[in-house]
Amino acid sequence: MSAPEPVRIGILGRGTVGGAFLELLTARAGAVEAVTGRRPEVAGVLRRSEGSFEEILGGAEIVVELIGGTDPARDYVLRALRERKHVVTANKQLIAQHGDELFETARDAGVQLRFEAAVAGVIPVIRVIQESLSAAELTRVSGIVNGTTNYILSEMAGTGASYADALSRAQELGYAEADPSDDVGGADAAAKMAILARLAFHAPVRLEDVAFEGIEAIQPDDLAYAKQFGLSLKLLGIAERHESEISVRVFPCFLYRGHPLSPVEGPFNAVMVESPSITEITMSGPGAGGTETAAAVLGDVVSIVAGEAPVHAPRERLEVTRDLDSAFYLHLEVADRPGVLAQVAERLGNNEVSVRSVVQWGMGDDARLVMVMHECAERRFYAALDEIGGLDFLRAEPRAIRVIEEEFV
Numbered sequence: 001m002s003a004p005e006p007v008r009i010g011i012l013g014r015g016t017v018g019g020a021f022l023e024l025l026t027a028r029a030g031a032v033e034a035v036t037g038r039r040p041e042v043a044g045v046l047r048r049s050e051g052s053f054e055e056i057l058g059g060a061e062i063v064v065e066l067i068g069g070t071d072p073a074r075d076y077v078l079r080a081l082r083e084r085k086h087v088v089t090a091n092k093q094l095i096a097q098h099g100d101e102l103f104e105t106a107r108d109a110g111v112q113l114r115f116e117a118a119v120a121g122v123i124p125v126i127r128v129i130q131e132s133l134s135a136a137e138l139t140r141v142s143g144i145v146n147g148t149t150n151y152i153l154s155e156m157a158g159t160g161a162s163y164a165d166a167l168s169r170a171q172e173l174g175y176a177e178a179d180p181s182d183d184v185g186g187a188d189a190a191a192k193m194a195i196l197a198r199l200a201f202h203a204p205v206r207l208e209d210v211a212f213e214g215i216e217a218i219q220p221d222d223l224a225y226a227k228q229f230g231l232s233l234k235l236l237g238i239a240e241r242h243e244s245e246i247s248v249r250v251f252p253c254f255l256y257r258g259h260p261l262s263p264v265e266g267p268f269n270a271v272m273v274e275s276p277s278i279t280e281i282t283m284s285g286p287g288a289g290g291t292e293t294a295a296a297v298l299g300d301v302v303s304i305v306a307g308e309a310p311v312h313a314p315r316e317r318l319e320v321t322r323d324l325d326s327a328f329y330l331h332l333e334v335a336d337r338p339g340v341l342a343q344v345a346e347r348l349g350n351n352e353v354s355v356r357s358v359v360q361w362g363m364g365d366d367a368r369l370v371m372v373m374h375e376c377a378e379r380r381f382y383a384a385l386d387e388i389g390g391l392d393f394l395r396a397e398p399r400a401i402r403v404i405e406e407e408f409v
C-alpha cells in the first residue's frame with residue numbers, strides 16, 4: 001500500500017505569525033503526520049517581496065492567511081475558497097467585517113474556513129463555542145479579549161501609574177503597538193466580540209452591531225477608590241442573548257472579587273461562557289504573540305487534515321438591542337458642604353437608581369464622593385447623571401464606569 005499524499009500548505013504572509021507558523025510547521029511536521037496520517041509540506045510562501053499567489057493557489061490544498069487587514073486578504077481568501085481550498089486565518093478584521101460572504105463562499109465550495117487564532121490567541125474559545133458547546137444554548141459570552149488594555153489597566157491598578165505612563169511601558173515591552181488606537185479605543189475587542197457573538201448565538205452579527213468604548217479616559221484614582229469596594233477594572237466584551245434580542249458591547253467595567261475574570265492580570269486573555277445547561281466555563285491564557293498564535297493556526301490545520309468539520313452557518317435572525325441594565329460606579333468631585341450627598345441621592349432616587357455603597361473623602365474645601373449603584377436601566381442612570389452634572393457644587397465632570405454586579409461567590 002502506498003503512503004498517503006502529503007498535505008500541501010500555502011502560507012500568505014511571513015511576518016510575526018507567518019514566520020512563527022513556518023517554523024512550527026517544520027518542527028512539528030512529524031507530530032502532525034502522527035495525528036492525521038499525512039505529512040505537511042509547504043506549497044509556497046507569499047509576502048510583498050516573495051512568492052506568487054497564483055502558484056500557491058495551484059499547488060496548495062490548504063491556504064493559511066497571515067497577512068492581516070482586509071485588502072488584499074479578503075480577495076485572496078475568497079479566491080482560495082472558490083478554488084475549493086480550505087482556509088485558515090488569524091485575521092479578526094476579515095472575519096468580523098466579511099464573515100457572511102466568506103462563510104457562504106466556503107459553504108458553497110464545500111470547504112472549511114477556520115479562524116481559531118483570530119480571537120484570544122491560543123485559548124481554544126472558537127472550538128469550544130462552535131463545536132463542544134454547539135448545542136448548549138449559550139446565554140452570555142464575556143471576556144477580556146485584548147491583552148494590551150488588560151496590561152495597561154493592571155499596571156495602573158498595581159503601581160498607580162497614569163494611563164499615558166502605563167501605555168508607554170506596554171509599548172516598551174512589546175504589548176502595545178506604536179499606534180495603539182485600535183486596542184485602547186476598544187475596536188480590536190469589538191471585532192473579536194462580533195465573532196464570538198456570531199458563533200455563540202448562531203446569528204449574523206456585524207461589526208457595526210457592537211457598541212464599544214475604550215480605556216483612554218480612565219484615571220488611576222478611580223482604580224484606587226474602587227479597590228476599597230473590592231472592585232478591579234477590566235476592558236470587558238459582553239455578548240448577551242435576551243430571548244429574541246442580543247446585545248454585544250465592549251466597555252471598561254469594574255468586577256467584584258470572586259468574578260471568574262477578576263484575577264486575570266497583565267497581557268492575558270480570558271473568555272467566560274454561560275448557559276443554563278453548563279452554568280459557567282472560563283478559559284484563560286496568552287492572547288497574542290507569534291508562537292502562540294501560530295500554535296492555534298496549526299491546530300486548525302490539523303483539524304482540517306483530520307477531517308473535522310465545523311458548523312458555522314448563522315441560523316437565527318436576532319434583533320440587536322442597546323436598551324440594557326447595568327450597575328455603575330460614580331466618582332464626583334464636589335464642594336465639601338452640607339447637603340451635597342442628599343442632593344445627589346435625590347437626583348438618583350428621582351430616576352429610580354438605588355445606591356449600593358458610598359464613601360466620602362474630605363480634601364480641604366473639596367470632597368470626593370464615590371458611589372456604587374445597584375443594577376438599573378442604563379437610560380435611567382444616564383438621566384440621573386445629566387441632572388447631577390448640572391448641580392452647582394460639582395468641581396469636575398462626573399466620572400461613571402459600569403460595574404458587573406454579580407459576585408460569583
Ligand SMILES: NC(=O)c1ccc[n+]([C@@H]2O[C@H](COP(=O)([O-])OP(=O)(O)OC[C@H]3O[C@@H](n4cnc5c(N)ncnc54)[C@H](OP(=O)(O)O)[C@@H]3O)[C@@H](O)[C@H]2O)c1
Pocket residue numbers: 012013014015016017018046047048049050065066067068069071072090091092117118121287288289290293
Ligand atoms: N502578532 C500577533 O501577536 C497576532 C496575534 C493574533 C492574531 N494576529 C493576526 O495575524 C495576522 C498576521 O499578523 P502579523 O503580526 O504576523 O503581521 P505582520 O508581522 O505585519 O506580517 C504581515 C505579513 O504579510 C505580508 N504582507 C502584507 N501585505 C501584503 C501584500 N499586499 N501581499 C503579500 N503579502 C503581504 C508582509 O510581507 P513583508 O514580509 O514583505 O512585509 C508580512 O510578511 C493578522 O491578521 C493579525 O491580526 C497577530
